[in-house]
Amino acid sequence: MAAPSVPAELAWSSAHAEDLVAEVQALYERLRPRFPEMDPGDLKLILECMLRPWGTGRGFFLRQIRPGVYVP
Amino acid sequence: MSPDEEFLTTLLKALNASGVEAIIVGNAGAALQGAPVTTQDVDLLVRDTPLNREKLETLSRALGAARPAAISELTTAVRITGAAFPIDILFDSMSGGLQFASVRSRSREVAVADVTATVASLDDIIRSKEAAGRPKDTAVLPILRDTLRVQQALDQSGGETPT
Numbered sequence: 001m002a003a004p005s006v007p008a009e010l011a012w013s014s015a016h017a018e019d020l021v022a023e024v025q026a027l028y029e030r031l032r033p034r035f036p037e038m039d040p041g042d043l044k045l046i047l048e049c050m051l052r053p054w055g056t057g058r059g060f061f062l063r064q065i066r067p068g069v070y071v072p
Numbered sequence: 073m074s075p076d077e078e079f080l081t082t083l084l085k086a087l088n089a090s091g092v093e094a095i096i097v098g099n100a101g102a103a104l105q106g107a108p109v110t111t112q113d114v115d116l117l118v119r120d121t122p123l124n125r126e127k128l129e130t131l132s133r134a135l136g137a138a139r140p141a142a143i144s145e146l147t148t149a150v151r152i153t154g155a156a157f158p159i160d161i162l163f164d165s166m167s168g169g170l171q172f173a174s175v176r177s178r179s180r181e182v183a184v185a186d187v188t189a190t191v192a193s194l195d196d197i198i199r200s201k202e203a204a205g206r207p208k209d210t211a212v213l214p215i216l217r218d219t220l221r222v223q224q225a226l227d228q229s230g231g232e233t234p235t
Contacts, residue, residue, distance in 0.1 A: 027226075030229075031222065031225055034225060035218075035221065035222075035225075038218055038221075039218075042108075042215060042218055043218070043222065045108045046106060046107070046108055046215075046218060046219050046222050047106075047222065048108075049103075049106040049107065049108045050105075050106030050222070050223070050226070051106075054077060054183070054184055054185055055073045055077055055185060057073070057074045057077070058074060058076065058077060059074055059076050059110065060076040060077075060080065060100065060103050060110060060111065061076050061079075061110060061111060061112065061157050062110045062111070062112055063112070064112065070112075072076075072110070
């Protein structure tokens with residue numbers, strides 16, 4: 001029997017997040033020596049944004065609710 | 073799926089249905105390639121033809137938005153207002169003298185749910201922001217340049233980006 005189709009937001013769990021963290025960490029350790037001047041936190045953030053699957057709750061937009069005040 | 077992901081998926085499906093060939097440029101295009109940036113709108117680059125103008129009206133109707141209208145007297149770009157987020161349409165070229173055909177030739181295909189987005193290369197997005205030179209453009213340049221370097225490193229090593 002085929003596995004049931006589960007929406008990504010329901011399938012996404014702490015275990016998947018742990019896998020993502022491990023994947024990001026592995027790439028970070030590989031790339032970090034190539035970019036010593038890059039902020040380590042930025043490098044991890046870029047890798048996380050590149051590797052995080054679509055449909056797992058990423059935000060892209062900001063709304064301005066009044067001058068100078070923005071909310072996701 | 074977040075509301076933002078849902079909106080982008082809906083937009084891409086509506087773009088496909090309308091038949092207009094559009095390249096996502098600006099911060100939305102960068103974010104779809106993994107740049108950790110946010111934006112207040114989606115910028116699309118299209119060819120300026122009568123048929124595309126008609127298709128953009130079809131697109132706006134499909135999104136439940138108003139017809140494309142001029143943004144200001146300072147630009148030929150138009151804006152679709154009334155969808156979840158504004159959609160700005162740039163015709164034929166964008167800042168930096170980047171023409172549709174050349175941007176298209178360097179663009180990347182990004183899988184988004186069950187559709188594909190055509191996004192301008194990070195290099196082109198950076199060049200357009202350098203040329204635009206507004207504070208909001210220059211503010212994101214450092215993180216976009218870092219993202220491009222990471223993307224190039226991953227491409228060279230076999231490609232582990234989602235593109």
